[in-house]
Amino acid sequence: xxDVNPLRRLTAVRGRAPADxxxxxxxxxxxxxAAFSELxxxxxxxxxxxxxxIVRDPAMAEEVTQDVFLELWRLAPxxxxxxxxxxxxxxxxxxxxxxxxxxSEQAGRRRDEQELRRQTADYDHVSEEVLDRLDHTRVQRAxxxxxxxxxDAVSLAYYGGYTYREVAVLLDxxxxxxxxxxxxxxxxxxxxxxxSP
Amino acid sequence: xNQDLHHLSAAYALDALDADERAAFEAHYPTCExxxxxxxxxxxxAAVLAAEAQVPPPAALKAxxxxxxxxxxxxxxxxxxxxxxxxxxxxxxAPRPLVVAAAAAALVxxxxxxxxxxxxSGPDRAEQILAAPDALVTxxxxxxxxxxxxxxxxxxxxxxxxxxxPDPGPGSTYELWFVLDEGVAPAGLFEPDTDGIIRTVLExxxxxxxxxxxxxxxxxxxxxxxGDIVFSGPV
Numbered sequence: 001x002x003d004v005n006p007l008r009r010l011t012a013v014r015g016r017a018p019a020d021x022x023x024x025x026x027x028x029x030x031x032x033x034a035a036f037s038e039l040x041x042x043x044x045x046x047x048x049x050x051x052x053x054i055v056r057d058p059a060m061a062e063e064v065t066q067d068v069f070l071e072l073w074r075l076a077p078x079x080x081x082x083x084x085x086x087x088x089x090x091x092x093x094x095x096x097x098x099x100x101x102x103x104s105e106q107a108g109r110r111r112d113e114q115e116l117r118r119q120t121a122d123y124d125h126v127s128e129e130v131l132d133r134l135d136h137t138r139v140q141r142a143x144x145x146x147x148x149x150x151x152d153a154v155s156l157a158y159y160g161g162y163t164y165r166e167v168a169v170l171l172d173x174x175x176x177x178x179x180x181x182x183x184x185x186x187x188x189x190x191x192x193x194x195x196s197p
Numbered sequence: 198x199n200q201d202l203h204h205l206s207a208a209y210a211l212d213a214l215d216a217d218e219r220a221a222f223e224a225h226y227p228t229c230e231x232x233x234x235x236x237x238x239x240x241x242x243a244a245v246l247a248a249e250a251q252v253p254p255p256a257a258l259k260a261x262x263x264x265x266x267x268x269x270x271x272x273x274x275x276x277x278x279x280x281x282x283x284x285x286x287x288x289x290x291a292p293r294p295l296v297v298a299a300a301a302a303a304l305v306x307x308x309x310x311x312x313x314x315x316x317x318s319g320p321d322r323a324e325q326i327l328a329a330p331d332a333l334v335t336x337x338x339x340x341x342x343x344x345x346x347x348x349x350x351x352x353x354x355x356x357x358x359x360x361x362x363p364d365p366g367p368g369s370t371y372e373l374w375f376v377l378d379e380g381v382a383p384a385g386l387f388e389p390d391t392d393g394i395i396r397t398v399l400e401x402x403x404x405x406x407x408x409x410x411x412x413x414x415x416x417x418x419x420x421x422x423x424g425d426i427v428f429s430g431p432v
């Protein structure tokens with residue numbers, strides 16, 4: 001991680017290197033380990049960050065990060081660029097694996113209300129931490145433009161890794177409302193981020 | 198039901214559906230132009246949100262991952278004719294929900310068209326699959342007992358090994374599903390013996406999946422999952 005060109009790293013952090021990532025990934029799909037190393041340098045903060053945010057436990061987050069990268073490596077030859085950018089694929093896979101990990105850990109023991117409250121406290125703490133970061137004003141501004149309920153619903157679902165039913169319990173609002181707020185919140189973010197249909 | 202499904206694309210893209218709804222939505226959205234477009238857009242949106250969450254991993258992790266990758270074989274690419282094939286097969290196998298509800302007759306047709314065979318299994322054959330050079334072994338997570346699925350794409354065969362599995366109940370059977378990029382496809386039926394042990398071989402179509410799911414279905418299986426997912430895992 002240490003020897004990567006800082007400029008490139010910065011553009012990756014800001015998500016502005018899609019062409020770069022695409023060509024690196026094309027090399028990865030042909031078994032190029034040096035390209036895989038570059039891919040790791042450019043996306044490991046993203047993968048590990050998602051894992052950390054959702055599973056919390058540092059050792060488990062490392063395992064999830066490792067699983068995600070090995071899956072990226074294994075599946076690279078099957079990547080289909082028509083279905084989305086490399087960056088989106090990496091983020092989608094990381095989030096899915098982190099969430100599945102948390103949910104399989106939880107299988108068999110239902111979270112009781114106390115635990116939910118404890119985790120809500122964690123979540124508040126983390127979101128403050130997030131707001132302190134200067135590097136991501138675009139996301140912050142977009143989140144700030146949502147209604148409170150939209151922002152809470154989207155954040156708990158995405159950053160918290162909760163199902164919308166769990167979010168409904170956490171926020172003490174009906175499930176249907178949460179479903180709708182996630183949807184219209186995400187539509188607003190989509191338009192704000194300029195994600196083209 | 199369908200109306201509800203249309204509104205799940207956002208929650209799906211955030212992985213905010215529980216297992217049942219996820220499976221139902223994954224069976225639906227590939228056949229729905231609006232939902233597939235929304236899933237792509239919302240995934241892009243979520244990827245932007247992910248920028249907020251970046252945390253560098255410990256430096257030692259990279260060496261472990263690089264070493265692991267160096268001794269891990271990549272999956273072969275999907276050949277263009279297979280993709281076409283797969284899309285065609287999926288059209289046949291993924292009838293719209295209305296059609297699924299239609300009749301038992303349709304179910305029989307779909308199952309036979311799918312050419313899914315439940316075969317008499319020999320331990321030897323299961324062992325052979327396990328020993329195949331391209332065998333991919335997955336331990337599934339979920340309900341009581343353990344299940345390992347071994348898939349050889351070369352042989353178009355799957356071996357299912359399991360222990361401590363509950364009886365699926367009278368008139369019911371376990372059904373294994375390929376989880377595809379979009380939706381699911383049936384991979385075969387199996388039932389454990391009275392000791393809860395399963396060791397069987399399923400012959401499958403030349404198909405490419407990224408994960409496994411197991412549900413309990415009525416005898417004879419279903420063209421699309423109707424029961425709860427009891428086990429699942431990535432390939």
